[in-house]
Amino acid sequence: MTTHKLLFLPGDGIGPEVAREVSKILTLLSEAGIGTFETEEDLVGGAAIDAHGVPVTDATVKLAREADAVLFGSVGGPKWAGVRYEHRPEAGLLRLRKDLGLFANLRPAICYPALASSSSLKPELVEGLDILIVRELTGGVYFGEPKEIVTLDNGEKRAVDTQIYTTGEIDRIARVAFELARKRRNKVSSAEKHNVMKSGVLWKEVVTQVHAADYADVELEHVLADNCAMQLVRRPKQYDVIVCDNLFGDILSDAAAMLTGSLGMLPSASLGAEDAAGRRAALYEPVHGSAPDIAGQGLANPLAMIGSLGMALRYSLGLGDVADRLDQAITNVLDSGSRTRDIAAPGQNALGTAEMGNAVRDALKPLLA
Numbered sequence: 001m002t003t004h005k006l007l008f009l010p011g012d013g014i015g016p017e018v019a020r021e022v023s024k025i026l027t028l029l030s031e032a033g034i035g036t037f038e039t040e041e042d043l044v045g046g047a048a049i050d051a052h053g054v055p056v057t058d059a060t061v062k063l064a065r066e067a068d069a070v071l072f073g074s075v076g077g078p079k080w081a082g083v084r085y086e087h088r089p090e091a092g093l094l095r096l097r098k099d100l101g102l103f104a105n106l107r108p109a110i111c112y113p114a115l116a117s118s119s120s121l122k123p124e125l126v127e128g129l130d131i132l133i134v135r136e137l138t139g140g141v142y143f144g145e146p147k148e149i150v151t152l153d154n155g156e157k158r159a160v161d162t163q164i165y166t167t168g169e170i171d172r173i174a175r176v177a178f179e180l181a182r183k184r185r186n187k188v189s190s191a192e193k194h195n196v197m198k199s200g201v202l203w204k205e206v207v208t209q210v211h212a213a214d215y216a217d218v219e220l221e222h223v224l225a226d227n228c229a230m231q232l233v234r235r236p237k238q239y240d241v242i243v244c245d246n247l248f249g250d251i252l253s254d255a256a257a258m259l260t261g262s263l264g265m266l267p268s269a270s271l272g273a274e275d276a277a278g279r280r281a282a283l284y285e286p287v288h289g290s291a292p293d294i295a296g297q298g299l300a301n302p303l304a305m306i307g308s309l310g311m312a313l314r315y316s317l318g319l320g321d322v323a324d325r326l327d328q329a330i331t332n333v334l335d336s337g338s339r340t341r342d343i344a345a346p347g348q349n350a351l352g353t354a355e356m357g358n359a360v361r362d363a364l365k366p367l368l369a
């Protein structure tokens with residue numbers, strides 16, 4: 001049986017609560033003979049600040065590098081509001097992304113049929129929605145230099161952010177998108193603004209070249225990022241994989257996410273470059289934060305975290321068929337009417353975090369037989 005090395009970094013607030021539910025699923029997978037899961041757990045965010053004075057230690061980063069996949073909960077909370085900016089809880093996550101070279105952020109927006117009515121769009125527009133946004137995560141305007149606010153001679157201030165992309169950065173994110181599309185519905189929509197931005201011109205050019213050279217079998221369309229935002233709320237099911245830069249990806253993935261109902265339902269993955277052995281550093285995490293308003297009450301929805309495990313099974317552990325069954329288990333649980341409070345109808349009796357985790361585990365068990 002293959003041994004998979006997983007590092008759990010549950011973090012703060014509801015992070016440890018939802019991570020516990022993932023452990024239950026892994027125990028079931030081991031018992032069912034799917035594989036051996038060697039798990040280690042370490043501190044990150046506020047929990048690491050309390051123990052070590054920094055939001056992530058060198059030793060934790062080393063463990064993360066050695067793992068086949070990192071399962072990250074969430075970090076932050078009012079307790080650490082006063083710590084130095086460089087040592088704030090979120091800096092732990094940013095350091096992990098940077099040190100592991102996690103340049104590709106994958107955010108699926110899947111609308112489970114049973115939740116179609118919780119979307120802000122009409123159910124027929126979102127029912128069965130399954131799109132994947134591939135966002136470049138380590139370049140672009142959030143990192144480009146100069147990045148400054150300067151005072152001009154006339155006393156006015158001027159702010160500058162710099163959007164920079166190299167051919168290599170665009171090439172590698174385009175390849176991730178095309179590879180993923182091949183495993184889905186075989187279509188990539190590349191979103192940029194070549195009409196007004198030079199970085200958009202280069203983006204379009206490189207994506208076109210990568211497509212022609214190595215992925216001509218995949219359908220490719222170019223779409224202006226503002227039109228893409230409009231289409232996401234008009235007719236979202238036209239998309240399969242959307243690939244875009246860091247800034248547009250930040251905005252488009254949040255818009256797409258909300259088509260599906262609740263923050264508690266949204267998983268994500270961040271992947272690094274493939275090494276010679278075909279192995280990538282990878283970190284999987286729910287999109288939501290530490291939810292201090294409900295932390296410690298057993299109310300958090302664990303489905304985003306469980307969905308993040310599903311992505312790890314699919315993209316890091318070579319267990320796509322098991323990931324499919326986990327998705328089916330979640331669908332079955334939702335179809336049966338079970339809901340945590342965030343996705344429940346007004347007045348409906350809601351499950352707690354552990355009860356929802358148990359329900360998914362129990363629904364998965366027969367699917368593994």
Ligand code: NAD
Nearest residue numbers: 074075076077263264288289290291292293294300301342
């Ligand atoms: P949040 O995602 O923690 O919470 C927003 C709202 O959604 C809250 O009302 C919360 O109760 C609800 N919610 C979130 N996840 C839920 C779940 N699984 N089940 C049910 N309800 C859920 O965002 P916020 O309140 O803006 O931030 C709280 C803290 O989390 C801050 O310190 C912020 O910096 C941090 N944060 C961390 C990450 C991360 O670790 N990647 C991401 C976002 C925010």
